[in-house]
Amino acid sequence: MKRVILVGGGHAHLSVLDDLARNPLRTETPTEVLMITPEAFQWYSGMLPGLIAGHYRPTECRVDLLPLAKEAGINLILDSVIGINSNRQCICLSDGTHIKYDVLSIDVGSSTDTSWLSLSKQPVIPIKPLDNFIDRWNPFLDRAKTQGSYHIAVVGAGAAGIELALAARHALGNNSTHYKVSLIGTSSGLLPGHGKNVIRRIQTILDQSNISFSPHKATATDDGLLLSSGELLAPDCIFATTGGTAPDWLELSKLALDSSGFVAVDAYHRSISHKNVFAVGDVCARQDKYVARSGVHAVHAGPIIAHNIRSSIMECASKESSREKYALKEYNAKKRSLYLLSCGSRYGVVSWGGFSFSGAWVWKWKNRIDTNFIKRFSRINE
Numbered sequence: 001m002k003r004v005i006l007v008g009g010g011h012a013h014l015s016v017l018d019d020l021a022r023n024p025l026r027t028e029t030p031t032e033v034l035m036i037t038p039e040a041f042q043w044y045s046g047m048l049p050g051l052i053a054g055h056y057r058p059t060e061c062r063v064d065l066l067p068l069a070k071e072a073g074i075n076l077i078l079d080s081v082i083g084i085n086s087n088r089q090c091i092c093l094s095d096g097t098h099i100k101y102d103v104l105s106i107d108v109g110s111s112t113d114t115s116w117l118s119l120s121k122q123p124v125i126p127i128k129p130l131d132n133f134i135d136r137w138n139p140f141l142d143r144a145k146t147q148g149s150y151h152i153a154v155v156g157a158g159a160a161g162i163e164l165a166l167a168a169r170h171a172l173g174n175n176s177t178h179y180k181v182s183l184i185g186t187s188s189g190l191l192p193g194h195g196k197n198v199i200r201r202i203q204t205i206l207d208q209s210n211i212s213f214s215p216h217k218a219t220a221t222d223d224g225l226l227l228s229s230g231e232l233l234a235p236d237c238i239f240a241t242t243g244g245t246a247p248d249w250l251e252l253s254k255l256a257l258d259s260s261g262f263v264a265v266d267a268y269h270r271s272i273s274h275k276n277v278f279a280v281g282d283v284c285a286r287q288d289k290y291v292a293r294s295g296v297h298a299v300h301a302g303p304i305i306a307h308n309i310r311s312s313i314m315e316c317a318s319k320e321s322s323r324e325k326y327a328l329k330e331y332n333a334k335k336r337s338l339y340l341l342s343c344g345s346r347y348g349v350v351s352w353g354g355f356s357f358s359g360a361w362v363w364k365w366k367n368r369i370d371t372n373f374i375k376r377f378s379r380i381n382e
């Protein structure tokens, strides 16, 4: 019996489930595929700002993993992995269970780094894990509305921070003077890595939505958020959308990691140290070229990782005598990625290389792409 373990139900692994559901495995040696992920739902981050702004219901923004796994013939274990020993080909779950594998694929995303906000007296809500943020959003909104006046500071001015600040502002009322939303970045400014045109458009939209932007790094102190400019903010609550960190349990995994602790992979998304281990999405670091950590790449790499996992299974589950080599595919990230940013109301901004457009049509376009993504992986739960 061979065993393949998929760790995390992330954006890329959805494609692996879909691939196995559409084209069941036929191997010479019996093969078991397991997925280990803590929740039965995978939230789609692209729709989170629309959920916060009130355009979607929670059930519209997530994939139910159970029926998809069932159709794919995969056993779904709702638990978290807390350790991997890649030399012994074994993973450890939070309940202490150890499970051996022949092929492993890791798609567990990243966590929000809130270490420098740890002294905060105000509640700090990290954007990730998304389910945790979503659970806290409605009680938070109710409290803010009951209190009558409220100040949210969104720390992190990348795409996620901007979309979240605009969505929260929309939910509280763009023109309401009772509420204040501040967006705080670093000296890299708004949307680092995006073109000047899109940054200009976003700055205008932030101004129109009464969101102040400060390009000064914030550190939490006893008195509030101290910005590097010397300004002190005293928000009621801090939303953290600062960069992602790798899971700390990877440190002891014996897998080759990059200097920040992410799994070092080649163009096939295969570990550079262990050929039977793949990693994809935010948790990996490509060694052959720079690929940004974003949902776009996690989604686009999905069909490639599905092919590569299938090839690895076919190879290791064929009889010794008939064992053949199955070719792996490279994930070639496009030079320019298309980003569609939602801006609170049903209005969106396109960022594509140096080009930028905006309008209600962008939001409709994004809505169509996002709802089709959910539909593609939705199966009827019997």
Ligand SMILES: Cc1cc2nc3c(=O)[nH]c(=O)nc-3n(C[C@H](O)[C@H](O)[C@H](O)COP(=O)(O)OP(=O)(O)OC[C@H]3O[C@@H](n4cnc5c(N)ncnc54)[C@H](O)[C@@H]3O)c2cc1C
Residues within 6 Å of the ligand: 007, 008, 009, 010, 011, 012, 013, 036, 037, 038, 039, 041, 042, 045, 046, 048, 049, 079, 080, 081, 082, 107, 108, 109, 110, 127, 128, 129, 159, 160, 161, 163, 164, 247, 280, 281, 282, 283, 293, 294, 295, 296, 297, 298, 339, 340, 341
């Ligand atoms: C508000 C917001 C908006 C965004 N908008 C965009 C956008 O418009 N475009 C874009 O390209 N990117 C966007 N991003 C970034 C995008 O969310 C991430 O890059 C993307 O989610 C990464 O996908 P992933 O598959 O690596 O991991 P995830 O989607 O985070 O999935 C990880 C999965 O692994 C599971 N897991 C975690 N730990 C464990 C464990 N120990 N054991 C087992 N399972 C585990 C989790 O429960 C989850 O199911 C946005 C992010 C946010 C927060």
